[in-house]
Amino acid sequence: MNSSKRIVIVGGVAGGASAAARARRLSESAEITLFERGPYVSFANCGLPYHIAGVIPERKKLLVQTPESLMARFNLEVQVNTEVEAVDPAARTVTVRNLKTGQTRQVPYDALVLSPGAEPVRPPIPGAADPRVRTLRNMGDMDAILAALADARRTLVVGAGYIGLEMAEAFRHRGLDVVLVERLEQVMSVADPDMVGPLHDELRRNGVDLRLGCSVESFEAGAELRALLSDGSQVACDLAILAIGVRPETALARKAGLELGPTGGIRVDEHMRTSEPGIWAVGDAVEVRDAVLDGPALIPLAGPANRQGRIAADDIFGRPSTYKGTQGTAVCKVFDLAFAMTGQTEKGLQRLGVPFRKIYVHPADHATYYPGAHPISLKLLFEPGEGHLLGAQAVGAAGADKRIDVLATAMRGGLTVFDLEDAELCYAPPFGSAKDPINMAGFVAANVLRGDVALWEPEELATLREDQVLMDVRTLTEHRAGTIPGAELAPVDELRDRLDDLDPAKEYLVFCQVGLRGYVASRLLSQLGFRVRNLSGGYKRWQMWKGTAAGLAAERACGEDGTSACGA
Template identity: 55%
Template sequence: MSKKVIIVGGVAGGASAAARLRRLDETAQILMIERGGYISFANCGLPYYIGGTIKERDKLLVQTEEGMEKRFNIDIRVNSEVTKIDKNKKEVEIVSGGKTYKESYDFLILSPGANPVVPPIPGIEREEIMTLRNMEDVDKIKGYIQKNRPKSAAVIGSGYVGVEMAENLKELGMDVLLIEATEQILGVFDVEMARMLEKHVVDNGIKLITKDAVERFEGKNKVEIVLKSGRKFSTDMVVLSVGVRPENKLAKDAGLELGERGGIKVDEHMRTSDPYIYAVGDAIEVKDFVTGVNTLIPLAGPANKQGRIAADNICGKESIYKGTQGTAILKVFDLTAASTGSNEKTLKRMGIPYLKSYTISGSHAGYYPGAFTMQIKLLFSPEDGRVLGAQIVGRDGVDKRIDVLAEAVRHNFTVYDLEELELAYAPPYSSAKDPVNMAGFVAANILKGDMKVIHWDEIENINKDEYFILDVRTPVEYQGGHIEGAVNIPVDDLRQRLNEIPRNKKIIEYCKVGLRGYLAYRILIQNGYEVYNLSGGYDIYSAATSKINSKIELNDEMTHIEKKTEETKSEKKTIKIDACGLQCPGPIMRVSKEIENIQKGDVLEVHVTDAGFTSDIKSWCERTGNTLIGVEKSCCDYTAYIMKGKENSNNTGENNKVIEMPEGKTIVVFSGDLDKAIASFIIANGAAAMGRPVTMFFTFWGLNMLRKDVAPRVNKNFIEKMFGAMMPRGSRRLKLSNMNMAGIGPKMIRGIMKKKNILSLEELIEQAKSNGVKLIACSMSMDVMGIKKEELIDGVEIGGVATFLGEAEKSNMNLFI
């Protein structure tokens, strides 16, 4: 007698299970129940249909109801919902078109997927606020855009779908705001890798806000988004993309066992707690392949495989699912980001020992046109070198490398195995040492002790008295930006200048990406120094530590260069430079050399494939007194236009082009009085709300408002302890400059502020940090007053007078309070 199988859900896992069942058993009775109106649609392609990359809606329909019924002899019922499972009777209740009926089964496969999370935010029910999960959702969004022609949009949440939606709405010409409640976009990536993507998103014209959540939606004609920080933004439409939750209600009501994360619990055969019911896809909990713990990983690839495995076991073929490692890839404008296995955050949270390495390699041989760099982060076991995870960001060739590394994770390869991989090579496709090989070489060097490394996130906490930071790049690169306190000795001069390097300190040395740094490491280590190489070089360090400026003006500067008129071209000589294929420091050195040979006002048109050059050249121009007119991107390279010298004539250049004047604001906070502190932060937040960069420099008594309320354990001498005891600890203990009245005054002013709904000083400080205000504590004042870095609140930088003066030069207003 033939078996009857009912499948709940007709997308991804459900459709794969149905097709596999039919291929294995021609006599089986297969019934597929789909709540929506479509089966087997390309949900991963929905954002690209909205953005216009996918032109025809029908192309999203991988398989139609009619086509699948005819080819596989399956009974498919769309717009039908299974509302109840009776395990004992082995039957389900189905609602369709207002009618309710029952169907029996021999085996049941649950593939209901996951629902978009819709948080209980006031005003969220507005029609302009939408989610994206299925064809009905995409039709609603597409229809809204065609009908209302919105000029602006906000995307709430920055996972894969959120970033894809932001990009595609931007491609439609909208002004797009991307809001993320946590500290970074794309949480599956570690923060330093995500920072590269954040910068790229901003460079492509998207306004980005992180570490701020939506409190409510208001407004009449437009949607007004009110954030927790108090900031408000108006927009024409909103797409919610704050995550998904497994659709478990049907299983839960039926008494099936659920996992700790709320997903349906299954064994390695995809069987639930009921032996006749299987479950697959986004609704289930899976075993993390690397850590072994149960988790939720909603991805299309695993869902399809799970559907096949469930079908195999129903048909008597022993088949097991070994876990999900989360291999995923994402297009972010012209960059690609991909990951596989565990990230560092997960390993750290679970207490799993790991080591990490960073490598920056070309997508193919540098001498062949069109080579672009990619950053690879590799995580591996300190015991045996087993590959635990990897993340890659680059423009070309990322997909190939992440697939190789995914296989390495799946088959328990070590970093030594990566060294030995024989991968296809020809100049248009790779290098003789593939980027995966290079990642293996560097990781193996670390594991074997051939190279001691330090990472970007450890630099901030080192004792500067014990370490000497050495920059082995060229002077031109050093001039374009460097780690604070670093001394510049180019690697080619290192052997002749060893006498300039102290032997009583540990040496941290770095170059741009790591290669010259490793050469310097080998020179120094063999000359008796204790040396640490900064893994990933200055590129990774600067990417991870730089603040992302989300002002649209910067985006316009970096992506939309105004086309010069014929008159301007005739007045200015343009010299073309082909620096494609050159890796660091080639492009910047070429510019430095060529600009010496041209006249003031002449323009260099520089073609490069090194994506990092677009950031390097901006800093280089600022520090050398030259003008970056703009940067263009094409499918094959980047083109930078650099004019020798600065524009002239009273803030207006040729063709009445307005020259950008300094817009920053600097505030020296000397006073430790409560009222002056409140005024300082109100001014700072006001300037930041206007889109101006703000730096607050805290010196002497002003440092007290940055101290933590609870004193951490730190080593201090007697005088330092006396200072600490006599000074107010933290913002809550500050006095008023007038009417202090033995401490009554501050309490009164705080009470009035609360009654008037005015933010407290502590809230103003948090708002300033959220707004990107730079808080700098004067290092000299800290030394004099015996204040240690550990005593300061989070988010405060340490700097000297040179740091402050550097910020002041970028400002048009400086206040002393």
């Protein structure tokens, strides 16, 4: 019964609240005290941008629990507006300050769970201390932004990650002008650049003034706030949101002598134990194990934070419970599109030097003959050997989250691209296809690993040789509507009649709209002895690629040497 166990929890959102509730379910007799620096516990921080947007009209809907409800349900002693200032691991006490009265006191613990979360990064931009420059992390931040919006018309959002994108959408939803500034050449820096082009289009289509490759160098205060950007331009606004990212809040942990990991998060083992006996840590403040590649990582997500809280409570009561690492499964709504991902990205794998293969498909979310079908662009990364999944990204108006959830589960199950071919998923015309996008991705990836098709990459377009022919195997109508510069037209359905026109000495780089007809053409030509490679994802993939830094660089290179068939 651990009848006398005193459990102290620092931080009352996600991980902390989960740890507290779980602890009570495991021990009716434990003394459980939860300290929260802010005025609220267990609020829906993921909902903040949507209340600002007006999509969630009632503020109180964000307050999932109150100190009173947690007392009634779980007999938790919850103290808000109370900061834990110091930990004495040897004495097993914490120093607690009541932020209303300023009084401090010592509180003993048998087990301490730290769930301090992460704090928004505030870079040292001159002028950023202006009260019109704000961040969004908690209810108070939200209330301040809403108050500032009362007479705002022009807004600036700095940083195009999850929060930045959600805030840009929220402000547009309120009818405000939005300039969205992002230092990189892409939004959603966690994603691969060749998968976010549709988000750029969607933001602009919805009236967001998107400035990529650009940062704020300073703010100038006046009747209006002026942001001076790195491209030399200025943006006047009534309110600016800094959404550059978050970093683990580790001040208390460092002061207590807890070890941090190489990423700067609190180091924990698989039981969420810190380097000090009697102290656990969970949530955005901790360094996790990357579930795909096993290295240390900082992946601040709500689901893992909740799970970690539960595991810490289990461990405190001696229950076998281990954290299996974080996969990085995430989704973000960007107006009418969703971007979802799980596992590693191409750029992540490249940075780590991990070998991989990749394919792209653009299937519809459900049978195209049934109304309302929307395309999904899906990128799959996998091991070159056995075909184990390494990561996936998807973007589309419907069904992207479903396919990423399936792939995230497949990764957890250790499945391969060959298993995706076999995946048996829900099919009726309103919900999917007899060959689901997951099956399609599996077929394409398995074809690559079995050697049934060789692929070419858009990067090769900049250095096409004389003996290489870029061949568009779509129809004349599609070709005329837009093709890769330098491509010859040879519709797949006419290919058998035109074999005499082909030169066995050449290599054919074929492509179609999404990759399927290119694959059929590749099979046809390769069986007849021609050298042929297909562009995975086809013209649609090329369109998404040509706007990336790599695509733009290729275009510049081509312009310089005047190659006609450079393709970008």
